[in-house]
Amino acid sequence: MTAGQGLAGLIAVSTAIRLGFAGAIGLGVDESYMVASGRVLAWGYFDHPPLAWWMLELAGNDSAIAVRLPFIALFAISTWLMFRLTAALYDERAGLWAALAFNLSPVFGVSSASWVLPDGPMICGLLIMALCLVRGLEKPNAADWIGVGVGAGLALLSKYTAVLPIFGVLVYLFAVPRHRRLLRSPYPWLALVVAIEVFSPVLIWNASHDWISFAFQGGRAGGARFNPLGPLTVLAGEALFVLPWIWLPMMLVLWTALRRGDWRGRLLASMAVGPILLFVVLALWSPRILFHWAAAGYLFLFPLLGVWLAARQPRLLAGATVGVVVAAAVAAVLVLRVNPWSLPNDPGLQALDWTPLRGALAERGLLGHRIAAPNWSDAGKIDYALGGDPAVICLNIDARQYLFAPAPVVGDDILIIAPRQSDARIRADYAGMFATIEALPPVVFALPGRPSVSFGLFLGRRLHRGFPALQHR
Numbered sequence: 001m002t003a004g005q006g007l008a009g010l011i012a013v014s015t016a017i018r019l020g021f022a023g024a025i026g027l028g029v030d031e032s033y034m035v036a037s038g039r040v041l042a043w044g045y046f047d048h049p050p051l052a053w054w055m056l057e058l059a060g061n062d063s064a065i066a067v068r069l070p071f072i073a074l075f076a077i078s079t080w081l082m083f084r085l086t087a088a089l090y091d092e093r094a095g096l097w098a099a100l101a102f103n104l105s106p107v108f109g110v111s112s113a114s115w116v117l118p119d120g121p122m123i124c125g126l127l128i129m130a131l132c133l134v135r136g137l138e139k140p141n142a143a144d145w146i147g148v149g150v151g152a153g154l155a156l157l158s159k160y161t162a163v164l165p166i167f168g169v170l171v172y173l174f175a176v177p178r179h180r181r182l183l184r185s186p187y188p189w190l191a192l193v194v195a196i197e198v199f200s201p202v203l204i205w206n207a208s209h210d211w212i213s214f215a216f217q218g219g220r221a222g223g224a225r226f227n228p229l230g231p232l233t234v235l236a237g238e239a240l241f242v243l244p245w246i247w248l249p250m251m252l253v254l255w256t257a258l259r260r261g262d263w264r265g266r267l268l269a270s271m272a273v274g275p276i277l278l279f280v281v282l283a284l285w286s287p288r289i290l291f292h293w294a295a296a297g298y299l300f301l302f303p304l305l306g307v308w309l310a311a312r313q314p315r316l317l318a319g320a321t322v323g324v325v326v327a328a329a330v331a332a333v334l335v336l337r338v339n340p341w342s343l344p345n346d347p348g349l350q351a352l353d354w355t356p357l358r359g360a361l362a363e364r365g366l367l368g369h370r371i372a373a374p375n376w377s378d379a380g381k382i383d384y385a386l387g388g389d390p391a392v393i394c395l396n397i398d399a400r401q402y403l404f405a406p407a408p409v410v411g412d413d414i415l416i417i418a419p420r421q422s423d424a425r426i427r428a429d430y431a432g433m434f435a436t437i438e439a440l441p442p443v444v445f446a447l448p449g450r451p452s453v454s455f456g457l458f459l460g461r462r463l464h465r466g467f468p469a470l471q472h473r
Contacts, residue, residue, distance in 0.1 A: 002092075003083075003092035003093055003095060007080065011079050015073075017326065018114040021333065022072060023064065026351060027064050029350050029377045030117060032381045032383070033383075034116050035067050036379075036380050038053040039388050041057065046400050046401045048118045049201075049202045049213075052071075052116065071120045072113065077124055078102075079102060081127035082095070082127060085127060086099070086306045097309035098302040101309065104246070104321045106243065107241040107291075108123070108298075119295060121155075122162050125153070125154030125157070126155045129148050129150075129155060129169075131147075131151075132145070136148060137263075140185060145191045146191065146194055149190065149197075150194055150195075152194075153196070154198060156199040157201070162296055164275040165274060165299075168270040168272070170188075171270050230285070230289070234279055234283040238291050246305070253305055265304060272298065273297065279293050280294075336351050336449065338449045352448060354381050354447070358386050359445070369390065369414065369415035370412055370414050371392045371415050373418075379393070391405060391406060395430060413463075414460040415457065416437075417457060418458065419456070433460065442454040443457050
């Protein structure tokens with residue numbers, strides 16, 4: 001079997017598995033929020049640049065498998081790009097191993113590969129950038145460097161962390177004599193101009209919205225106190241997300257490339273180090289570092305890992321990893337779909353669609369009210385379940401994209417749906433916004449594997465001042 005045939009088989013089998021997985025479980029919190037808030041097409045969004053939201057226009061409907069399908073197809077392209085990038089730098093055998101490891105690493109092959117998240121299009125954009133860069137470094141030409149700019153721009157149009165490996169390219173050009181001369185040519189600057197042009201909708205939208213998205217993401221790096229164990233926690237979490245037996249050789253090949261690598265290893269290491277190192281350092285004082293944020297760096301270690309694996313051919317380990325990943329996915333589906341436990345705060349509810357909620361509210365004649373939720377995550381799940389009608393608002397200062405939802409009118413009655421908040425908490429938080437708050441009987445409906453789900457309902461009568469998000473418009 002040739003490497004090309006192996007790649008085709010890998011893409012076909014992994015795509016089929018992802019399609020089955022996508023149809024078996026509902027949308028998670030972030031996915032529901034993105035689909036619901038993405039019903040209004042815009043040049044920009046509160047949390048991230050808009051490309052992932054724009055991709056939802058390809059879905060045709062809001063079903064879980066439909067909205068995930070563009071992201072699954074995009075990862076198939078990313079797998080091919082990983083193969084081509086590694087083959088261009090080394091050889092096709094290393095490319096096949098790199099593509100296999102790329103698909104087996106959960107943070108890439110599961111979440112980025114099939115969920116409605118900005119990571120998938122960012123990864124594809126960065127791989128386009130890197131493949132065109134490798135070609136344009138050795139044989140400089142306008143077409144490849146325009147491709148570098150387009151790939152970098154698409155990555156930035158997906159997620160802000162893409163700027164870190166892009167900065168790594170500039171560091172490489174300044175640091176490595178072999179290609180430093182290119183800085184005196186128009187090619188890198190042409191790529192930079194193209195990337196800024198592709199990214200320009202984000203700049204325009206933010207400029208007209210007080211740079212709110214940049215401020216939000218930048219503020220997440222803040223913290224209150226020094227935490228010396230933070231970096232170890234982040235590294236351990238990243239290793240778990242990548243898989244420890246993939247992460248450890250990644251660190252080995254990164255160290256080797258930094259110490260005595262040729263230009264190829266140094267290029268890949270330059271793009272990888274920034275995201276990995278930055279979030280480890282930020283963890284010294286910020287408790288809000290998420291483990292997948294460094295994925296843009298780990299992405300560029302797969303070609304180096306592919307070379308390492310091709311020299312050793314660990315087929316048994318690869319087969320065992322396939323078994324672990326598939327078994328974990330099947331177990332997750334079974335627990336979500338057939339849950340034998342009755343937990344007071346069932347975490348599985350976040351990975352199930354709450355679509356029966358609409359029928360339960362309709363039976364009680366409650367769909368005529370404006371709907372509100374206590375936080376952005378519940379607002380996204382409820383909004384997705386209701387299909388956008390009636391409109392949902394978020395009664396929280398941290399409203400994310402719901403900050404831009406049509407505001408309720410003073411004097412309106414608002415139906416508050418509270419999946420986890422108590423009567424006392426709702427009254428304490430929102431009593432000052434309404435003339436009265438009336439506790440209604442909870443709304444009860446069935447979900448897979450659960451005998452019944454009960455959400456608190458409260459009717460806020462005669463809104464007399466703006467909800468919290470309005471104070472920050």
